[in-house]
Amino acid sequence: MPRLPRMAGAAAAAVTLSVLASAPASGGESELSQARVVARFDFGAGRTPESVALERDGSADLTFAFARQVANVTGSGRTRVLATLPAVRNAKTPVVQSAVVLGIARAHDGTLYVTYATGTGKTGVWRIGPGGGAPKQIAKLPANGLPNGLAxxxxxxxxxxADSVLGTVWRVPQEGGTATAWARGSALAPAPAPSGGLGADGVKVHGHAVWVSNGDRGTLLRIPVRPDDTAGAIETRATGLHGIDDFAFTGRGHTVLAALTAGSQIVLVRPNGSHSVVLTRRDGLSNPTSVAVRDRNVYIPNAAYFTMRDPNLLVARFPLRLGL
Incomplete structure (x- = not known):
């Protein structure tokens, strides 16, 4: 997610971040087809969709960052709140200064896990039972960090x-417990001040490795998982992805669809690191933050952090030639 000023109550303040200002302008023809907005949300109420996990029935579970909510959105656009993270008085979350729920991951049994950043002891990973209910904190993470993407x-x-401020990938037992710093390094860190602020962002497990994006540095990284479960050397697999947020693999290969937030673009990143724009604001994007792919359907939450207009969930199709 991009750096945002504090939201007063439920009202969104103006976004003046420069860290992603160098994102490329929209252009080119869309290579994804049948793009349509499934559901629209209330920006003023903090319903800025940040991350997405897919249910077996094709519906999408979203985190609403500044509303502190997790919601399910059906294919027809019906939205149901599954859980609300507890309110935090005087939240001192680095960069955003507000309590925000960001990353999301889904287990096969329907259990959801989310990252919650508050600047307090409530910062960490939280669990929500299948179908929703009261969230429970299962691991604490440093209050001076910003846990973002979750896999x-x-x-x-x-x-x-992925901790965007501390430049760390934390490893947490699925059943809960003590978090350990699994990977650190300059490749995961934010860019230097004053322009920097957000490093490691999106995270995925794929092909015996953990893949991480770095928003400040515009990179896609691969960290091998060694046989003893420790982290291997960090590899840079793509550069020039200015303002990259979260991403998703299109199949078993190493082709990726990534969200470039400030530029309102979705880009296709090939295994050799080259990339091209496949979806733009003309298709309905409004500062996309993450991507999920299933059966050639591409789910894209749009948080409208910069446009402050039309936060939504967009679904598109990609052709077979883009590669599974």
């Missing part, structure tokens, strides 16, 4: 949380 590796029974 689940059920085979190993662990969660990975």
């Amino acid at each position: 689940l590796d059920e085979h190993r029974g662990v969660l990975y949380a």
Whole structure:
């Protein structure tokens, strides 16, 4: 997510961030087809959709960052709040200064996990039971950090949380417990002040590795998981992705669809690191923050952090030639 000023109550303040100002302008023809807005949300109420996880019935579970909510959105656009994270008085979350729920991951049994950043002891990973209900904190993360993207590796029974401020990938037991700093390094860190502020952002488990985006540095990174579960050397797999937020793999290969928030673009990142724009604001994007892919359907939450207009969930189709 981009750096935002504090939201007063439910009203969104103007966004003046320069860290992503160098994002490329929209242009080119869309290569994704049948783009349509499934649901629209209330920006003034803090319903800025940040991350997405897909249910088996094709509906989408979203985190509403500044509303502190997790909601389910059906294909017809019906929105139902599954859980609300507890309010925090005088939140001192780095960068945003407000309590925000950001990353989301779904287990096969329907359990949801989210990252919650507050600047207090409530910062960490929280669990929500299948179908919704009262959220429960299962791991604490440093209050001076900003846990953002979240990925689940059920085979190993662990969660990975990308900390955008501390430049760290945290490893958390799926059942809950003590978080450990699994990976650190300059490649995960924010850019230097004053322009920097948000480093490691999106995170995915794919192909015996943990993949991470760095918004400040515009990079897509791969961190191998060694046989003993420790982190291997960080590899840079793509550069020039200015303002990249979260991303998703299109299939078993290493082709990625990534959200470039400030530029309101979705880009296709090929295994060799080259990339091209496949969806733009003309298709309905309004500062996209994440991507999910299933059966050639592409789900894209749009938080409208910069436009402050039309936060929505957009669904599009991609052709087979883009590669599964």
